[in-house]
Amino acid sequence: MSRGISHAHSIVEPGPLSRRIAAAVVVVYALVAMVPLAWIFLTSIKTPPDSISYPPKVVFKPSLEGYCNLFTTRSRQTQDYIDTLPPPSGTCERITRERNMVVVGPSNYAPRFVNSLVIAFGSTALSILLGTTAAYAFSRFKVPLRDDLMFFILSTRMMPPIAVAIPIFLMYRELGLSDTRLGMILLYTAVNVSLAVWLLKGFIDEIPREYEEAAMVDGYTRLQAFFRVVLPQAATGIVATAIFCLIFAWNEYAFAVLLTSGEAQTAPPFIPTIIGEGGQDWPAVAAGTTLFLVPILVFTVLLRKQLLRGITFGAVRK
Amino acid sequence: MAEIRVHKLHKAFGAFTAVRESTFTVADGQFFCLLGPSGCGKTTTLRMIAGLELPTSGTILLGGEDVTFKQASGRDIAFVFQLFALYPHMNVRANIAYPLRAQGMARAEVRRRVEEAAHTLRIGHLLDKPVSGLSSGDRQRVALGRAIVREPLAFLMDEPLGALDAEFRELMCGELRGLHDRLGATTVYVTHDQLEAMSMADAIAVMNQGVIEQLGAPQEIYDRPASLFVADFIGSPSMNLLPFSGRLARGARAVQLENAELAVPELREDGAEGELVLGVRPEHVRFDDASRLRATVVETEYLGTTQIATLTTAGGASLKARLPSALPVRPGEQVGLALRGERLSLFERASGRALRTSLHDAEAARG
Numbered sequence: 274m275s276r277g278i279s280h281a282h283s284i285v286e287p288g289p290l291s292r293r294i295a296a297a298v299v300v301v302y303a304l305v306a307m308v309p310l311a312w313i314f315l316t317s318i319k320t321p322p323d324s325i326s327y328p329p330k331v332v333f334k335p336s337l338e339g340y341c342n343l344f345t346t347r348s349r350q351t352q353d354y355i356d357t358l359p360p361p362s363g364t365c366e367r368i369t370r371e372r373n374m375v376v377v378g379p380s381n382y383a384p385r386f387v388n389s390l391v392i393a394f395g396s397t398a399l400s401i402l403l404g405t406t407a408a409y410a411f412s413r414f415k416v417p418l419r420d421d422l423m424f425f426i427l428s429t430r431m432m433p434p435i436a437v438a439i440p441i442f443l444m445y446r447e448l449g450l451s452d453t454r455l456g457m458i459l460l461y462t463a464v465n466v467s468l469a470v471w472l473l474k475g476f477i478d479e480i481p482r483e484y485e486e487a488a489m490v491d492g493y494t495r496l497q498a499f500f501r502v503v504l505p506q507a508a509t510g511i512v513a514t515a516i517f518c519l520i521f522a523w524n525e526y527a528f529a530v531l532l533t534s535g536e537a538q539t540a541p542p543f544i545p546t547i548i549g550e551g552g553q554d555w556p557a558v559a560a561g562t563t564l565f566l567v568p569i570l571v572f573t574v575l576l577r578k579q580l581l582r583g584i585t586f587g588a589v590r591k
Numbered sequence: 592m593a594e595i596r597v598h599k600l601h602k603a604f605g606a607f608t609a610v611r612e613s614t615f616t617v618a619d620g621q622f623f624c625l626l627g628p629s630g631c632g633k634t635t636t637l638r639m640i641a642g643l644e645l646p647t648s649g650t651i652l653l654g655g656e657d658v659t660f661k662q663a664s665g666r667d668i669a670f671v672f673q674l675f676a677l678y679p680h681m682n683v684r685a686n687i688a689y690p691l692r693a694q695g696m697a698r699a700e701v702r703r704r705v706e707e708a709a710h711t712l713r714i715g716h717l718l719d720k721p722v723s724g725l726s727s728g729d730r731q732r733v734a735l736g737r738a739i740v741r742e743p744l745a746f747l748m749d750e751p752l753g754a755l756d757a758e759f760r761e762l763m764c765g766e767l768r769g770l771h772d773r774l775g776a777t778t779v780y781v782t783h784d785q786l787e788a789m790s791m792a793d794a795i796a797v798m799n800q801g802v803i804e805q806l807g808a809p810q811e812i813y814d815r816p817a818s819l820f821v822a823d824f825i826g827s828p829s830m831n832l833l834p835f836s837g838r839l840a841r842g843a844r845a846v847q848l849e850n851a852e853l854a855v856p857e858l859r860e861d862g863a864e865g866e867l868v869l870g871v872r873p874e875h876v877r878f879d880d881a882s883r884l885r886a887t888v889v890e891t892e893y894l895g896t897t898q899i900a901t902l903t904t905a906g907g908a909s910l911k912a913r914l915p916s917a918l919p920v921r922p923g924e925q926v927g928l929a930l931r932g933e934r935l936s937l938f939e940r941a942s943g944r945a946l947r948t949s950l951h952d953a954e955a956a957r958g
Contacts, residue, residue, distance in 0.1 A: 481674065481676065483672045483674060483676035484678060486641075486643050486663070486670070486672070486676070486678050486691070487670065487672060487676040487678075487737075488678075489642075489643070489662070489663040489664050490641055490642070490643070490663050490664070490666075490668065490669065490670040491664075491689055491690035491693055491737070491741075492664045492671075492690055492693030492694060492741075493664055494662075494664055495692050502678055506679065506680060506682040509755075
């Protein structure tokens with residue numbers, strides 16, 4: 274058999290060996306990235322003693338104690354008192370009684386989680402709304418000083434946001450926006466909108482003007498053409514941008530610590546404050562973190578197709 | 592369908608003038624071509640008629656109504672784009688129906704009209720397909736369907752065949768003209784391809800640097816180019832332009848080129864002198880050993896029924912001749928050239944303007 278046939282694969286495609294090496298690198302990276310996540314999840318289903326045992330337990334009896342502790346507040350009682358109570362009504366009640374405690378009420382985790390949802394999705398929606406309209410204007414109209422304005426918008430990302438923490442803290446106190454959901458939505462929008470404008474302008478630039486012009490000649494106003502023709506085609510870009518905005522707003526910690534303490538507190542500053550008896554309640558912290566990962570995970574998995582297309586959009590012109 | 596009147600239309604983008612004082616009328620039912628090289632202002636003119644661009648000055652009348660500054664959506668015209676601009680998120684049916692939905696037409700009526708348009712264009716079988724899988728020819732038909740379904744006042748087409756393969760282009764040329772005739776449409780068609788313009792148009796406006804250089808029927812533009820630009824732009828190969836200097840009086844019937852005296856159409860103006868140009872189509876050049884205009888064959892290009900010979904005259908001018916392909920022609924050969932006197936054009940070199948000669952008599956009689 275000639276060499277030509279035994280090396281029949283294309284010279285521009287990677288060969289089988291390169292493919293295997295690439296696959297191995299990806300698998301190793303994925304495993305490394307998964308370790309902390311697996312650790313957090315496993316910790317969340319350990320009992321508090323198991324979670325701090327040394328060396329760490331790999332084989333253990335799973336428990337829901339972390340999740341129970343996450344959602345409840347408890348108080349310690351004497352065995353005599355607990356014996357007088359009616360039988361436990363649920364799993365958490367039972368687990369708590371085994372530790373000589375009773376459930377006295379819900380914890381703040383659920384409302385904090387709701388705050389996170391409202392603030393993250395609210396600021397994402399607002400960023401996308403402002404970003405799309407601004408990007409469209411920058412892409413299609415002769416905006417005076419367009420390049421300078423675009424640069425100005427980008428320049429808001431050039432310093433670390435925390436550098437303006439004190440002015441914002443004072444401003445928010447004056448404006449009555451401290452510890453309000455609206456305040457946090459506006460703050461995260463201000464940070465995200467620059468990213469949104471820049472990303473979306475790229476996507477909208479790629480949509481030929483002819484589509485809107487065709488729609489306008491066909492009897493639609495520019496606004497109708499924008500909604501019916503431009504937006505559907507910018508959908509992948511909008512989804513990709515929305516995920517980036519959402520991830521930032523969802524994970525943001527520094528401003529959340531600084532500006533929220535009660536009413537509008539989000540989950541990230543709340544989770545580290547979960548204290549058990551005699552120190553940090555690690556299973557509850559891990560349970561809070563695990564649940565906190567779920568919305569982004571679901572959102573990203575549901576939209577992964579658009580996200581991938583969005584990120585690689587425009588790389589190859591058709 | 593309606594007449595389109597464009598009067599002194601002017602468009603400047605900052606310091607750059609795209610269209611300069613253009614005036615023309617497209618008669619009801621006419622197939623009108625704006626022809627010119629890229630950047631000549633033909634597309635800008637079309638876009639101003641469509642309302643996608645607003646003129647700096649001038650007026651546009653559509654069926655008698657002044658629409659100069661009216662929004663595109665209010666003009667009742669259809670525009671066919673070079674890249675079709677089919678909405679990728681809709682199927683063929685939705686694309687064609689889109690202009691009708693803008694008018695809020697009843698569903699049943701939309702359905703009927705879309706199917707009728709699809710039938711006219713023979714794309715009925717494609718109606719429920721997505722546009723992404725279509726061939727470029729079918730995409731163009733869908734784009735035309737979207738244009739005809741509305742029964743607009745006029746069709747405006749911006750190089751609609753530019754994105755098609757050569758074989759498709761010829762086919763679509765015929766289809767487009769056929770469609771125009773069946774619908775009794777008024778069409779303004781922009782192209783840089785003179786063959787498209789020649790084969791389809793009733794009238795052609797040749798544009799260059801924002802100015803309409805000549806406006807007329809295809810044959811008139813070919814036979815009697817009004818300027819050096821038109822002479823050079825129209826025809827493949829283009830008209831041979833042989834510069835000479837001399838003085839011509841009214842009624843002159845011959846010019847001196849190199850050492851030959853050549854018969855030309857009789858001059859109908861008060862005389863011209865200085866740098867002039869003699870224009871001759873390659874098909875009006877033939878070999879004649881008796882002629883005193885001598886030339887050397889440089890190369891020949893075989894085209895089937897004819898061949899194109901590239902020649903250099905004794906005086907150093909280069910020209911092309913379209914000859915029967917049976918005629919034996921060898922590079923290096925010395926030949927004499929005879930030009931068909933009654934078909935020659937004369938131009939002023941500096942202004943590029945064609946001199947008025949007996950060539951224009953027929954036109955004068957008609958006008």
